[in-house]
Amino acid sequence: MASDLSGKRIIVTGAATGIGRATTLRVSASGAKVAAFDINDADGAATISDVNESGGDARYWHVDVRDETAVAGAVAAAEVWLGGVDVLIHIAGVLQGAAVELDEFPEDIWDTVLDINLRGSFTICKYVTAVMKKYGSGVIILTASGAGVTGGSSSLAYGSSKGGVHGLSLVMESHLEKYNIRVNDVMPGSVDTPLKVANVQDMHEAGGKKGSLEEKISALVSPDDVSKVYAFLASDDASMIRGSVRTR
Numbered sequence: 001m002a003s004d005l006s007g008k009r010i011i012v013t014g015a016a017t018g019i020g021r022a023t024t025l026r027v028s029a030s031g032a033k034v035a036a037f038d039i040n041d042a043d044g045a046a047t048i049s050d051v052n053e054s055g056g057d058a059r060y061w062h063v064d065v066r067d068e069t070a071v072a073g074a075v076a077a078a079e080v081w082l083g084g085v086d087v088l089i090h091i092a093g094v095l096q097g098a099a100v101e102l103d104e105f106p107e108d109i110w111d112t113v114l115d116i117n118l119r120g121s122f123t124i125c126k127y128v129t130a131v132m133k134k135y136g137s138g139v140i141i142l143t144a145s146g147a148g149v150t151g152g153s154s155s156l157a158y159g160s161s162k163g164g165v166h167g168l169s170l171v172m173e174s175h176l177e178k179y180n181i182r183v184n185d186v187m188p189g190s191v192d193t194p195l196k197v198a199n200v201q202d203m204h205e206a207g208g209k210k211g212s213l214e215e216k217i218s219a220l221v222s223p224d225d226v227s228k229v230y231a232f233l234a235s236d237d238a239s240m241i242r243g244s245v246r247t248r
Contacts, residue, residue: 002029002030002231003027003030003228003231003232003234003235003237004030004031004235004236004237005027005030005031005032005231005234005235006030006031006032007031007032008027008031008032008033008086008087008234008235009032009033009035009082009083009084009085009086009087010027010032010033010034010035010082010085010086010087010088010089010234011034011035011036011037011075011078011082011085011087011088011089011124011128012024012027012034012035012036012037012089012091013037013038013063013065013088013089013090013091013092013124014037014038014090014091014092014093014143015034015036015037015038015044015047015060015091016036016038016039016040016041016042016043016044016046016047017038017040017043017193017194018091018191018193018194018195018196018223019091019143019188019191019193019223019226019227019230020036020038020089020091020092021043021047021223022222022223022224022226022227023089023091023223023226023227023230023231024036024047024051024058025047025050025051025054025056025227026224026227026228026230026231027087027089027227027230027231027234028051028054028056028057028058029054029056030231030235032087032234033057033058033082034051034056034057034058034059035058035059035061035074035078035081035082035085036048036051036058036059036060036061037060037061037062037063037065037074037078037092037124038060038062038063038092039062039063039064041060041062044060044062045060047060048060059078059081061074061077061078065092065116065119065120065121065123065124066115066116066119066120066123068123071123071124071127072127075124075127075128075131076127079131084131084135085128085131085132085135085138086132086135086137086138086139087138087139087140087141087234088124088125088128088138088139088140088141089141089230089234090121090124090125090140090141090142090143091143091230092116092120092124093116093117093120093143093161093162093195094112094113094116094117094158094195095113095154095155095158095195095196095198095199096109096112096113096155096157096158097109097110097113097155097156097157097158098154098155098158098199098202098203098206099154099155099202099203099206100155100156102156105156105157109157110156110157112157113155113157113158113161114157114160114161114164116161117158117161117162117164117165118161118164118165118168121142121165121168122168125140125142125168125172128140129176129179129181132179132181133179133181136179136180137179137180137181138179138180138181138182139181139182139183139184139233139234139238140169140172140176140181140182140183140184141183141184141185141186141230141233141234142165142168142169142183142184142185142186143165143185143186143188144162144163144165144166144169144185144186144187144244145158145159145162145165145166145187145188146187146189146246147159147162147163148160148161148162148163148164148166149162149163149166149187149244150187150246154199154202154203155199162187165185166185166187166244169183169184169185169243169244170243173242173243182238182239182241182242184233184238184241184242184243184244184245185243185244185245186226186229186230186233186244186245186246186247187244187245187246187247188226188247189221189246189247189248190219190220190221190248191220191221191222191223191226191247192217192220192221192222192223193223196220197217197220200213200216200217200220201213221247221248225247225248226247229245229247233245
């Protein structure tokens, strides 16, 4: 049974491609009004077009989650357009530095990944929380990973950043419960997204091209299937769920 999100006002980050696109389409089809954030303007426009052509209601903002001024402005504008914010689904992130050894790891890649994945999560949550507190309720769904939480990662920076996002969600849960704001994090597995496909290709090269690259990519799961988890967590049916949800 599809999640009922009728009347929900939702911000989705990373909405242009992959899990973010699939989630934007799904929550819209389930009745939500959606403010879509990304830096990929061409694919973001395509996502919005697909939503609106299907009878949904969505609008796009160019938002780099590293830019606090841009985040603050976009959240404020989205609040006005949506009429409030009920749910934040934060999916935007990057994976860089796969298969690079620790003693060779470039600091600029480390900084970029941590800034986008961890600091970006903090920044978007900071401004969305301020909005939700005014309305006395809300749901925040962050995107962590098994990398850095239940196991290792092909990238030292990625695993560290996602471990940080998981930790942020745990700390936020206890801080925001008194405001009737529920916090969850999703830990997607190996999903067929541009980010993961590029990672599979990088690891295939680093591993000496052993095995079939096509089979490795075909083994990835559909982002549409994972989007069902985000849509459920955004719904009132998930009000009893606490903590993290792992997917394939």
